[in-house]
Amino acid sequence: MEVKQSQWKAWLYLAPTIILMIVFTFYPLVNTFITAFKENYNYFSGEYSGIGLGNFEILFVRSDVNPDMNFINIYLKNTALIAVVSVPISIALALIIAVALNSIPKFQKVLQTIFFLPYVTNTIAIGMVFAVMFDDKSGLVNTLVQMFGGDPIKWLGSDLGTAPYVNSLAVLLIYIVWDALPFKILLFLSSLQGIDKQYYQAAQIDGTSKLRTFGRITVPLLSPQIVYLMITSFIGAFKEYNSVISIFDNARPYGYQQNTMATIVWYIYDSLKRVDGGVGRAAAGAVVLFVIIMIITAIQSQVSKRFVHY
Amino acid sequence: MDIRLEKLTKVFQDKGDASQQVRAVDELDITIPSGKLIGLLGPSGCGKSTTLYMIAGLLKPTSGKIFFDDEDVTELPPEKRGIGLVFQNYALYPHMTVLQNILFPLQNLKVPKQEALERAQKVADLVDIGTLLNRKPKQLSGGQQQRVAIARALVKEPRVLLLDEPLSNLDARLRLQTREEIKRIQRETGITTIFVTHDQEEAMSISDEIVVMKTGLEQQKGAPQEVYNNPVNKFVAKFLGTPPINLFFGKVENKGLYIGDEKIGDSELENQDVIVGIRPEGFEVNDEGTGEFTIDIEQVEYIGRDKSIVGRNPYSENPTFRFIIDSDIKNVEPGKQIKATIKKNKCFVFDKITESRIQ
Incomplete structure (x- = not known):
């Protein structure tokens, strides 16, 4: 009797969380999987033509937007490029900046604040600023390029013509790396300050060079944080969307590249906007994204076991 | 090699308030004879560790000089002094094996690999950890870690071996055993060794000479028994001996x-x-x-x-x-x-x- 009562109480206390999670996490999760297989699903009427792989077929084989753009050659390619390029670069940069910050006693707080600014600034707003900075006709970057005698570069594309894919991707990556730095710097900095100073004193007495100290002591001691950031950043990169929207999809005349820069999440949101069967296709995209992230995380957690030394 | 401290002084200044300063070490004049094992002894806050760190070069003296024989090393950075330092909590690199830890100083000195391995094995055998070379520090007991730390300090054949509270992280039985071990290693290598401790029994049992310190000042220096039998003041008399005087x-x-x-x-x-x-x-x-x-x-x-x-x-x-x-x-x-x-x-x-x- 007693056991039952205490169980009842336990469930009662857990109820608010459980109910919220069921409504906003578990139900949508399950529902997404189901929806992904409903062909020509109309979200408002609830009608669909049948259960099958139609949404996935559209995703992989023939795009409903543009026959040349399918999942693999646009969405997956862009997303994978973002992840593979931006994650290692941002982690390496953050590590170097954090170590540099940690070794200068003066101005540390001021510089820390400067590096931390992107974190507290609205992503969309920053993206728009980037769009203005990299504007083909009057942007800051091209003004600088011209100052040094170069020809204006087509970064984002304008009414003068479309920009090369690589240029637009470069802008996107710069933005993503810059936006990702503050959190990583902060994490590294706090971890660095947690490392026992005696390791460095011991290294100093043994005449270890700065570079060797960094490579043989600092990096291994930070390996748990590096792995953590690798995993979370990869997941984050696969969900990249804000940056694409804010740089390439804001008010004209910017953003001629929007479609070729599209990511997986971009596809999901874009599909949602389309009435006939869009929700089903969005769900299919979400399921594919889910599977990709799951596989990558599984691989990473296996690899990281070898990388984290202690 | 003799070590000579001349009016060695270290003043710690409070960053915010310049009037707040602590004279951690005050005009210390000590000569440490070559090849001996010397214990710097005193209660916590007496400046013994500060003195050790100044000899190591990790702390810069406010004034005064440090000589190794006739060489003034006061301005020399730690890596140029030829010292081996064993930290209180050993500071073994946790991600390296015992062997990698011991090899680390030699790699810095660009010692050829084969020679480095031989030297590492030799010093590991000396401190009796020759069979543990492939373990990580975490897999070792406190006493074994201590030996690895000593091996790492000794492998580059330093002129001086400095030990900061070498036994304080060990349990009572291990402490007895390890202090004899330190004495033996010191005798076998003949290296001038300075160690810091607040435990008078420890200092008296293994030191050739002890230096008793209090609030940055040297109180008395001499052979342990001599200091015990002829204390110069009440502090020294009280500090040495269990049960106390x-x-x-x-x-x-x-x-x-x-x-x-x-x-x-x-x-x-x-x-x-x-x-x-x-x-x-x-x-x-x-x-x-x-x-x-x-x-x-x-x-x-x-x-x-x-x-x-x-x-x-x-x-x-x-x-x-x-x-x-x-x-x-x-x-x-x-x-x-x-x-x-x-x-x-x-x-x-x-x-x-x-x-x-x-x-």
């Missing part, structure tokens, strides 16, 4: 040394109030309980060969005091009052104000 309020009157009204010895001093210190082994008690110094026995503990006795006397500085007598002596029981004779060479007289020893 017993202190009594006494006086000198007409060439006699008194505690209360009881004359316990002679004195050449002028008439004055003094502090009398008597080592625990300085009390002689016979079976009849006769003598000149009255003790009310409170507690008797048998510790094998000896009896350790807690007694009271109205003139004791502490409420009770502890002394040791042979366990064969009879008629010593709690609640009894006995009389004891004070051994002359175990009894010291200190000035009441300056606390220096005057007899």
Whole structure:
């Protein structure tokens, strides 16, 4: 009797969380999987033509937007490029900046604040600023390029013509790396300050060079944080969307590249906007994204076991 | 190699408030003879670790000089001094194996791989960890980690070996074992070794010489037994010895040394109030309980060969005091009052104000 009562109480206390999670996490999760297989699903009427792989077929084989753009050659390619390029670069940069910050006693707080600014600034707003900075006709970057005698570069594309894919991707990556730095710097900095100073004193007495100290002591001691950031950043990169929207999809005349820069999440949101069967296709995209992230995380957690030394 | 400290001083300044400063080490003049094992001894905050870190080069002295033989190393960075330092918590690199830890200093010196391996194996055998080379520090016991740290410090064949509280992280049994080990390693390598400790027993048992420090000042330096037998002041007398020395309020009157009204010895001093210190082994008690110094026995503990006795006397500085007598002596029981004779060479007289020893 007693056991039952205490169980009842336990469930009662857990109820608010459980109910919220069921409504906003578990139900949508399950529902997404189901929806992904409903062909020509109309979200408002609830009608669909049948259960099958139609949404996935559209995703992989023939795009409903543009026959040349399918999942693999646009969405997956862009997303994978973002992840593979931006994650290692941002982690390496953050590590170097954090170590540099940690070794200068003066101005540390001021510089820390400067590096931390992107974190507290609205992503969309920053993206728009980037769009203005990299504007083909009057942007800051091209003004600088011209100052040094170069020809204006087509970064984002304008009414003068479309920009090369690589240029637009470069802008996107710069933005993503810059936006990702503050959190990583902060994490590294706090971890660095947690490392026992005696390791460095011991290294100093043994005449270890700065570079060797960094490579043989600092990096291994930070390996748990590096792995953590690798995993979370990869997941984050696969969900990249804000940056694409804010740089390439804001008010004209910017953003001629929007479609070729599209990511997986971009596809999901874009599909949602389309009435006939869009929700089903969005769900299919979400399921594919889910599977990709799951596989990558599984691989990473296996690899990281070898990388984290202690 | 001799190490000579000349008026070595370290002042720590409070960052916010310039008037707040601590003289951690104050004009320290010490010569450490070559090939000896020296213990820097003192309570926490006495500046012993600061001194060690200045010798290592990790702390910059405020003033004064450090000489290795005739070479002034005061301005030399730590890596150029040729020292090996064993940290209090060992500071072994957790991600490297024992072998990698030991090899690390040699790799910095660009020692050829084969030679480095041989030297590492040799030094590992010396400290008796030759079979643990492939383990990570986490897989070792405290004592083994300690040895690895010593091996890492010794492998580059330093001119001086510095040990910062080498035994404080070990349990009591391991401590006994390790201190003998340190003594043996020092003797086998013949390397000048300085170690810091707050544990007087530790310092006395293994050091060739000890330096007793208090609030940044050197109090006394000498062979452990010599310092124990002839302390220069009350602080040194109190700091050395377990159980500690017993202190009594006494006086000198007409060439006699008194505690209360009881004359316990002679004195050449002028008439004055003094502090009398008597080592625990300085009390002689016979079976009849006769003598000149009255003790009310409170507690008797048998510790094998000896009896350790807690007694009271109205003139004791502490409420009770502890002394040791042979366990064969009879008629010593709690609640009894006995009389004891004070051994002359175990009894010291200190000035009441300056606390220096005057007899």
